[in-house]
Amino acid sequence: MSRLPRLRSSSPDHHLTSELAPALASAAYVNTRKRKSNIIDEEEDDENDSLNITNPAHSTNSKDDSNYSEAQDKLTELGAERPRKVAAIGGAGSSRPTRARTVSTSAATKGKGPLGPSKTAPNLNSSGSSDKGGTKVPTLSSSNFGKGLPKSALSTSRPPLTLSKSTTRGTSAPPPSSSGGRSGPVRVPVTTARKPPSTSAATTTRGVGRTLRSTASSSSSSARPTKPADKLTTIQEQLASLEAARQADSARLAQEMASERSKLTELQSHQVALSKQLTEAKSLELNHRRELITYADELDEMRKKHKTEVMELEIELRRREREARESAEDLRVTRGDLDRERSTTEHLRSTLHTQAQTHLTLTAENAALKAQLSNLQRELEKRDEEVREMKLEVEEKEKRVVQMKKEVFESETIRRKLHNMVLELKGNIRVFCRVRPVLSSDLPSTASIEEVEGEEELETIKEEMKANMAFPDKRDHKEIVLYSSSESAMGNERKEVYSFGFDRVFEPASTQSEVFEEISQLAQSCIDGYNVCIFAYGQTGSGKSFTMEGGNTDSTAGMIPRAVEQVFRVAEEMRSKGWEYKIEGQFLEIYNESIHDLLSTSTSSDPSKKHEIKHDPKTSRTTVTDLTVVPLTSPSQVKLLLARAQKRRSVAATLMNERSSRSHSVFTLRISGMMVGTGSSPSNAEAEGSEVIAGTGETCEGCLNLVDLAGSERLNVSFGPGVTEKERVKETQSINKSLSALGDVIAALGERGSGGIGSGHIPYRNSKLTYLLQNSLSGSSKTLMVLNLSPLAAHLSESLTSLRFATKVNNTQIGTAKKVSKTNS
Numbered sequence: 001m002s003r004l005p006r007l008r009s010s011s012p013d014h015h016l017t018s019e020l021a022p023a024l025a026s027a028a029y030v031n032t033r034k035r036k037s038n039i040i041d042e043e044e045d046d047e048n049d050s051l052n053i054t055n056p057a058h059s060t061n062s063k064d065d066s067n068y069s070e071a072q073d074k075l076t077e078l079g080a081e082r083p084r085k086v087a088a089i090g091g092a093g094s095s096r097p098t099r100a101r102t103v104s105t106s107a108a109t110k111g112k113g114p115l116g117p118s119k120t121a122p123n124l125n126s127s128g129s130s131d132k133g134g135t136k137v138p139t140l141s142s143s144n145f146g147k148g149l150p151k152s153a154l155s156t157s158r159p160p161l162t163l164s165k166s167t168t169r170g171t172s173a174p175p176p177s178s179s180g181g182r183s184g185p186v187r188v189p190v191t192t193a194r195k196p197p198s199t200s201a202a203t204t205t206r207g208v209g210r211t212l213r214s215t216a217s218s219s220s221s222s223a224r225p226t227k228p229a230d231k232l233t234t235i236q237e238q239l240a241s242l243e244a245a246r247q248a249d250s251a252r253l254a255q256e257m258a259s260e261r262s263k264l265t266e267l268q269s270h271q272v273a274l275s276k277q278l279t280e281a282k283s284l285e286l287n288h289r290r291e292l293i294t295y296a297d298e299l300d301e302m303r304k305k306h307k308t309e310v311m312e313l314e315i316e317l318r319r320r321e322r323e324a325r326e327s328a329e330d331l332r333v334t335r336g337d338l339d340r341e342r343s344t345t346e347h348l349r350s351t352l353h354t355q356a357q358t359h360l361t362l363t364a365e366n367a368a369l370k371a372q373l374s375n376l377q378r379e380l381e382k383r384d385e386e387v388r389e390m391k392l393e394v395e396e397k398e399k400r401v402v403q404m405k406k407e408v409f410e411s412e413t414i415r416r417k418l419h420n421m422v423l424e425l426k427g428n429i430r431v432f433c434r435v436r437p438v439l440s441s442d443l444p445s446t447a448s449i450e451e452v453e454g455e456e457e458l459e460t461i462k463e464e465m466k467a468n469m470a471f472p473d474k475r476d477h478k479e480i481v482l483y484s485s486s487e488s489a490m491g492n493e494r495k496e497v498y499s500f501g502f503d504r505v506f507e508p509a510s511t512q513s514e515v516f517e518e519i520s521q522l523a524q525s526c527i528d529g530y531n532v533c534i535f536a537y538g539q540t541g542s543g544k545s546f547t548m549e550g551g552n553t554d555s556t557a558g559m560i561p562r563a564v565e566q567v568f569r570v571a572e573e574m575r576s577k578g579w580e581y582k583i584e585g586q587f588l589e590i591y592n593e594s595i596h597d598l599l600s601t602s603t604s605s606d607p608s609k610k611h612e613i614k615h616d617p618k619t620s621r622t623t624v625t626d627l628t629v630v631p632l633t634s635p636s637q638v639k640l641l642l643a644r645a646q647k648r649r650s651v652a653a654t655l656m657n658e659r660s661s662r663s664h665s666v667f668t669l670r671i672s673g674m675m676v677g678t679g680s681s682p683s684n685a686e687a688e689g690s691e692v693i694a695g696t697g698e699t700c701e702g703c704l705n706l707v708d709l710a711g712s713e714r715l716n717v718s719f720g721p722g723v724t725e726k727e728r729v730k731e732t733q734s735i736n737k738s739l740s741a742l743g744d745v746i747a748a749l750g751e752r753g754s755g756g757i758g759s760g761h762i763p764y765r766n767s768k769l770t771y772l773l774q775n776s777l778s779g780s781s782k783t784l785m786v787l788n789l790s791p792l793a794a795h796l797s798e799s800l801t802s803l804r805f806a807t808k809v810n811n812t813q814i815g816t817a818k819k820v821s822k823t824n825s
């Protein structure tokens with residue numbers, strides 16, 4: 001860049017223009033004259049054709065004028081072109097030469113810019129159009145022409161030549177630049193400036209010819225009839241004047257041609273010199289342009305490099321700024337952390353202070369605790385000593401427990417013996433008497449409850465219905481007295497008193513639990529391995545079923561559920577004493593001397609099933625074939641069995657009406673026990689942790705029979721309307737047979753026990769009932785008969801019969817009961 005001014009100063013415009021202008025002007029002039037001469041020749045030919053007049057002088061003048069004009073244009077062009085090129089180099093700076101030339105050309109065409117009209121253009125005076133004068137010849141003014149040309153070329157004594165500006169040239173040539181401030185040369189358009197003068201001259205010449213011809217023709221046409229000779233004379237005069245003028249011009253032009261030729265020679269030598277200078281200038285310009293290109297390339301390179309560096313610096317700057325921001329953020333965070341750390345440190349200091357105080361306190365407490373610990377250790381040692389002593393004591397006591405258990409076992413055996421002795425002393429067959437209360441159902445239909453107004457009246461009626469009974473033994477409850485009055489044959493009232501004594505008499509107000517309290521001893525005997533048989537004897541409606549089965553509530557539960565409950569309870573108690581028990585139950589009915597299974601799950605009784613009674617003399621065990629035997633695991637299970645049996649009896653009752661009153665039902669509870677010892681069985685929970693007592697293997701099997709006998713009445717009072725005579729007779733015979741057989745068996749047992757006659761035979765086989773209860777009625781069993789009595793006076797006779805039968809049984813000595821047991825040892 002710094003070298004550019006130097007280039008501009010070394011090539012000033014004015015210097016190059018002053019050197020080139022003369023040579024260019026002469027060269028342009030020669031070329032222009034050559035071309036112009038050809039054009040003039042052509043125009044002269046045209047004029048000669050139209051006028052048929054040959055005028056060499058005029059031809060020469062026209063050719064010279066046009067050549068001069070063209071040379072002037074060429075000079076103008078050359079003079080304008082050189083400064084333009086130099087100006088382009090100096091002014092454009094970095095612009096390339098070729099490009100500058102192109103721009104200059106277009107600008108010259110438009111007549112604008114540095115290549116506008118040159119200063120020489122205004123010097124070309126236009127001295128009017130040839131159209132006006134018609135004969136005016138264009139002249140070149142020497143004063144104007146001298147500018148821009150070498151003085152040597154203009155110093156000729158050539159007459160002033162006035163270049164008449166034609167209308168065509170004036171309108172087509174561009175006007176002088178209005179920007180006047182520009183000092184560059186104005187280029188005259190070459191194309192338009194070259195031809196119009198000659199064309200104008202030719203046109204003028206041709207116009208003159210045509211004018212002459214038209215004038216001649218018009219004058220000849222108009223004057224011919226009048227003065228043709230005058231016209232011809234006028235024309236000849238004009239021709240003469242024209243010829244004189246032409247000759248003068250020819251002479252002048254010849255002189256000028258000579259001077260022009262010498263100028264041409266001089267100009268050619270100048271042209272050669274200028275060509276050399278031009279070549280040198282071009283090479284210099286080329287070098288400068290190369291340098292410029294090189295500098296421009298270097299400049300571009302430097303600019304790119306600079307731009308790259310600037311960009312890198314900007315990136316670096318942004319990176320530094322970002323790092324600065326990050327550093328500032330880190331600094332802020334670090335300050336925050338530092339503040340927090342300071343506060344934490346403060347807090348820790350205060351905590352440390354507190355901890356130090358706490359440490360002192362704890363140290364003091366620790367010392368105290370150590371002292372306390374040593375005390376506790378001493379105490380612990382003392383306690384350990386005590387524990388050891390207590391362990392020894394426990395061991396001693398455990399030994400005592402084992403010893404006591406053995407004593408319990410032995411005492412249990414003794415208890416059983418004593419219990420059995422007590423029962424034997426009481427008698428192996430005992431009789432209880434129970435009188436049921438008067439029920440609302442006992443009231444006559446004429447005195448139903450609804451009709452009875454008050455409780456007292458009801459009680460009064462009940463008292464009136466009662467038989468005259470008394471229970472004089474208020475201490476032992478063993479006596480019942482019945483009073484009856486009858487008329488004798490003489491008509492006198494005969495009062496009779498019947499006193500009966502039994503093992504226990506239960507008044508109407510007695511409860512189920514009071515009755516069972518006496519019976520429970522027999523249940524205990526059953527668990528101990530004795531066969532027990534409990535009868536409920538009495539007329540229909542006397543309360544046999546109530547006594548044996550009872551009601552649905554716990555308070556009204558009968559002997560069967562209570563006995564079962566007690567058996568389970570005692571069996572559980574005996575478990576801790578080394579005894580394991582298995583309990584089974586069966587429930588059958590004897591009706592018309594045939595056995596029916598009341599626990600069968602079939603809906604109807606199978607007549608094909610014949611239940612037979614079998615006795616095992618070795619085990620003294622009685623079994624009934626095809627009878628359902630249910631293992632019992634809980635007392636509540638018995639209630640379900642009783643309900644099932646009741647259901648089957650109800651089904652049978654629909655067929656035979658009140659069959660329960662006309663049949664014997666026997667519930668048998670079979671209890672099998674074994675002395676397995678303690679700890680030998682996982683189910684013996686109480687033995688865990690205690691010393692194991694080996695089982696003796698002793699077994700026992702008891703059988704508890706709870707019998708609800710058929711109604712003992714011998715009259716047909718309770719038979720229903722649906723019972724046929726034959727059935728009635730058969731039922732009555734069966735009941736009488738079985739009950740009398742029972743009485744016979746008891747009587748036979750009594751006789752054998754007392755050593756009387758017929759002691760050898762016991763008629764068990766006379767009825768199914770006695771045969772079934774053979775082992776429970778023999779001397780090896782305990783038998784209890786509960787006599788149920790109706791309290792009603794209407795049933796007094798039957799009550800007396802029952803009391804007499806019971807007394808007979810009660811007076812029987814069956815013998816000594818035997819325990820059914822085996823000992824492995």
Ligand SMILES: Nc1ncnc2c1ncn2[C@@H]1O[C@H](COP(=O)(O)OP(=O)(O)OP(=O)(O)O)[C@@H](O)[C@H]1O
Binds near residue numbers: 437439544660
């Ligand atoms: N001690 C009593 N206390 C209250 N009610 C009783 C008592 N004894 C019996 N009964 C009632 O008397 C009625 C007859 O009793 P139950 O059916 O037991 O007589 P039964 O002798 O068994 O007659 P059947 O021989 O016809 O079976 C029943 O309604 C019963 O509830």
